[in-house]
Amino acid sequence: MTEPIVEFKDIHKSFGDVKVLKGIDLNIKPAEKIAVIGPSGSGKTTIIRMLMTLEVPTSGDIIVDGVNLWKMEKNGKMVKANEKHLREVRGDIGMVFQHFNLFPHMTILENCMTAPIHVKKEDKEEARERSIQMLEKVGLGDKLDNYPNQLSGGQKQRVAMARALVMRPKIMLFDEVTSALDPELVGEVLEVIRDIAKEGEMAMVLVTHEMDFALDVADKVLFLDEGVIAEEGTASEVIEHSKNERLQSFLHRFRS
Amino acid sequence: MFLQSLRKPDWVSFPSKYKGVIKINVIAEVFPDLMRGLGVTVSVLIASAFFGYLMAFIAGLCRLSNNIVLRKFTGFYIEVFRGTSLIVQLFWLYYAVPMLFGIELGSNWWIGVIAIALNYGAYMSEIVRGSILAVAKGQTEAATALNMSSFQRMRLIILPQAVRMMLPEFGNYLIQMLKATSLVYLIGLNDIFYYGNILRSNDLSMAPTVYLLVLLFYFILALPLIFLVRKAESISKKGVAS
Ligand SMILES: Nc1ncnc2c1ncn2[C@@H]1O[C@H](COP(=O)(O)OP(=O)(O)OP(=O)(O)O)[C@@H](O)[C@H]1O
Ligand SMILES: [Mg+2]
Numbered sequence: 073m074t075e076p077i078v079e080f081k082d083i084h085k086s087f088g089d090v091k092v093l094k095g096i097d098l099n100i101k102p103a104e105k106i107a108v109i110g111p112s113g114s115g116k117t118t119i120i121r122m123l124m125t126l127e128v129p130t131s132g133d134i135i136v137d138g139v140n141l142w143k144m145e146k147n148g149k150m151v152k153a154n155e156k157h158l159r160e161v162r163g164d165i166g167m168v169f170q171h172f173n174l175f176p177h178m179t180i181l182e183n184c185m186t187a188p189i190h191v192k193k194e195d196k197e198e199a200r201e202r203s204i205q206m207l208e209k210v211g212l213g214d215k216l217d218n219y220p221n222q223l224s225g226g227q228k229q230r231v232a233m234a235r236a237l238v239m240r241p242k243i244m245l246f247d248e249v250t251s252a253l254d255p256e257l258v259g260e261v262l263e264v265i266r267d268i269a270k271e272g273e274m275a276m277v278l279v280t281h282e283m284d285f286a287l288d289v290a291d292k293v294l295f296l297d298e299g300v301i302a303e304e305g306t307a308s309e310v311i312e313h314s315k316n317e318r319l320q321s322f323l324h325r326f327r328s
Numbered sequence: 329m330f331l332q333s334l335r336k337p338d339w340v341s342f343p344s345k346y347k348g349v350i351k352i353n354v355i356a357e358v359f360p361d362l363m364r365g366l367g368v369t370v371s372v373l374i375a376s377a378f379f380g381y382l383m384a385f386i387a388g389l390c391r392l393s394n395n396i397v398l399r400k401f402t403g404f405y406i407e408v409f410r411g412t413s414l415i416v417q418l419f420w421l422y423y424a425v426p427m428l429f430g431i432e433l434g435s436n437w438w439i440g441v442i443a444i445a446l447n448y449g450a451y452m453s454e455i456v457r458g459s460i461l462a463v464a465k466g467q468t469e470a471a472t473a474l475n476m477s478s479f480q481r482m483r484l485i486i487l488p489q490a491v492r493m494m495l496p497e498f499g500n501y502l503i504q505m506l507k508a509t510s511l512v513y514l515i516g517l518n519d520i521f522y523y524g525n526i527l528r529s530n531d532l533s534m535a536p537t538v539y540l541l542v543l544l545f546y547f548i549l550a551l552p553l554i555f556l557v558r559k560a561e562s563i564s565k566k567g568v569a570s
Contacts, residue, residue, distance in 0.1 A: 126469050155478060163475050173470035177488045186484060187474035232470075239474060 075138075077102045077164075077242060077275055078123065083132035085118055092118050094299035096132070100243065105269055105276045107286035107307065110296030111322055116279040117170075119296070120245040123277070124167045125158050136161050137242070163191075166241030170248045172228045174220040174235070180207060181216040184235045192239070199238070206234040210264050226257030230264055237268070243275045244268075251281060258282070265289065283311055283326050295319050346532060354537045361527055362538075362545055365520035369549070372437065372509045372519065376444035377502055383449025388456025402453075409450035414508055418443040422515045440512035448505050455497045459490040492564045499557030503550050510546070520545050 080098035084091070092115045100106060108116045121127040123134060125141065134141040143150045144157040153161075175183050184203035188194040194202075207213055210230040220228055229249055236244060246265065250258040262285050269276060269289045280286055286293055286307055293310040295303035303316050311323065390402040409417065421439045425431055433439050463486050471481040513522035524542040528535045 124469075124473050126472060159475060159477060162472075165473075167473040169466060169470065169473075171466060173464075173466035175467065175470070175485055175489075177492070187476065190480055190484060191475050191477075236473070 074101050076100055076135075077137055079133075079135040080119075081133040081135070083119075083122065083134065084130045085115070085122065085127070086130045092299055093129075096301060098294070098301065100275050100277065102242065103273055103275055105289055105291045106278070107290035107293045108277060108279045108296055109281070109283070109286065109293060109310075109322070110302075114296045115299055116296055117247055120167065120247055120277055120279060123243070124165055124245055125162045128152075137164055163239075164242040165245065166236035166239055166243070167245040168229070168232050168236055168247065168249050170252050172220075172225075172232045172252075174228055174231055176220050179217050179219055180212060180223070180231050183220070183231060184238050187235070188238055203234070203238050206238050207231070209267075210234045211260070224257060225253045226260045229253065229261045233261075233264055233268070241274065243277070246276065246278045246280070248279050248281065281326065283323065287311055295322070297322075348533050348536045350536045350540055351534070354534055355541065358527055358534065358538055358541050361523050362520050362541055365518055365523040366545070368437070368512070368517055368519040369506075369509050369521075372440050372444070372512055372517070373506050373549075375441040376448065376505055376509070379441060379445035380448040380452060380501075380505060381498065383445055384452035384456050387449060387453035388460065391453065391457045392460060406450045406453055409447050414443065414447045415511055415514065417447055418511060418515055436512075436515050436517050439515060440509070440517055444505060444508050444512075448501055448508070452498065452501055455494050455501075456490070459493040460486055462493060463489045495560035495564045496557060499553065499560045502556070503553045506546065506550055506553065 076099040078098075078100040080096050083093055083096040083098075085093040096119060098119075108119065110116050118127060122129050123136075123141070129142060133143065139161050140150070140153075141158070141161050142153050144153045145151075175186070178186065181200070181203055184207060185196075185199040188199035188202065189196055192199075204213070204216065207216060210233055212227060212230055212234070215223065215227065215231075220231065223231065232249075249265070250261050253261065262282065265276075265278070266285075266289060268274070276289075278286070278290065288307075290307045293303075293305065293307045294301050295310055295314075295316070297303075297318055303310050303314055303319050305314075310319070314320065387402050387406060390398050391406075393399055418440065421433055421443050422436070425433065433442060467485050467489065468481055471485045476484065509519060510521040513519055513525065520542060524538050527538045
């Protein structure tokens with residue numbers, strides 16, 4: 073058995089009085105591809121935002137590569153992690169957002185090479201070379217000096233992926249990365265994710281409503297419902313052969 | 329009574345028996361005299377603008393700090409300087425502060441610069457704060473996801489976008505600062521307005537011509553600034569929305 077690279081242990085999350093997550097246990101193995109499906113408001117985004125350190129869990133532990141993400145030891149006691157601790161741990165994690173969040177004041181190339189240079193202290197030329205290679209890989213080698221507002225939604229999302237990938241994360245998080253796109257642009261983005269997934273070495277968590285895509289790419293699918301993981305298994309077990317009624321009625325809305 | 333010792337200034341209810349015209353032939357005489365004040369006006373403007381913007385950034389960032397003492401203290405400074413008039417602040421720094429605290433703030437030139445910079449810095453700090461808050465939350469989150477430190481997020485991602493939003497308002501305040509420099513003659517600086525007033529008091533009949541020229545001087549100084557604001561507006565429109 074390989075050690076999991078990420079462990080969620082009894083994670084609860086409330087926003088004010090609203091309990092969004094009610095005990096999530098989850099293991100992610102290195103290179104594992106996990107798809108998260110579930111109705112709107114079930115907490116899919118919240119799960120991956122906690123892993124990206126954008127949201128603090130109310131209780132429970134998240135362990136990344138053996139290190140507690142949100143807690144650290146201080147004078148023999150576990151206390152809330154500070155920014156320094158978070159910076160050490162989240163270097164392994166990358167994320168692609170639903171609304172791209174590209175940096176509008178930078179060219180496509182600068183969007184990609186800024187973090188390697190300033191965060192990883194990479195040599196400028198090397199960062200530039202790697203960024204260009206990555207942008208070529210996602211099919212944007214001819215747009216290097218364009219600004220984000222000169223691109224289509226699909227192109228923006230591919231830049232966002234290249235930007236995350238040049239940081240060489242061990243885990244990549246995708247939050248409904250195609251749902252803000254026009255239907256005809258969804259294919260090109262899924263194609264890139266498929267290619268990345270095939271390369272293998274990186275673990276991926278994909279929040280998605282694209283069931284065919286999940287069947288194709290995911291090793292494991294989680295069905296999130298009312299704050300718990302209601303169903304878990306291989307893609308075919310969960311999407312094609314589950315007896316769970318709520319899951320079936322949820323899936324029904326995507327089959328037409 | 330103390331008040332009775334104050335003489336009624338001569339410009340109170342200016343008698344309309346004085347008639348005057350704008351004299352073209354006097355312009356050539358007045359112009360060089362006003363020119364002598366140009367250096368002071370321009371240097372006070374440049375220095376006040378520099379320190380004013382600096383103050384705006386310092387106070388604007390302090391207002392956003394996690395440190396509550398810093399936040400409250402800066403808030404106090406901003407409210408005091410926005411809530412009182414620049415003339416009074418000028419006189420405070422010139423007369424009251426040295427007498428009360430024994431602090432010499434430097435030459436009159438420096439006192440003028442400090443007063444204008446503190447006053448406009450207070451106003452402009454709200455622009456700095458507002459612009460930083462107006463940068464979309466997703467930008468900070470994307471920068472965090474790339475593991476930037478909070479300092480890197482501010483320097484590389486937030487500020488460059490926020491500054492673009494600040495530019496047009498900064499430009500407008502620059503023009504206002506130019507106009508505010510005309511107050512420094514009250515603390516004995518020899519700026520354009522000072523020389524204008526000297527000319528008028530030497531020969532009252534020259535007043536219309538003198539003040540027409542003074543107006544023109546300020547307007548011509550403002551022209552490049554107006555052009556700068558236009559430019560700033562077009563820069564700020566470019567490349568902000570993703
Ligand atoms: N910052 C927040 N403050 C208050 N409530 C929040 C916040 N973020 C999320 N929520 C609430 O938490 C619940 C779960 O949100 P989340 O975004 O994780 O759902 P989701 O499964 O991603 O939904 P969707 O498919 O619509 O994206 C929702 O009810 C949402 O309103
Ligand atoms: Mg969501």
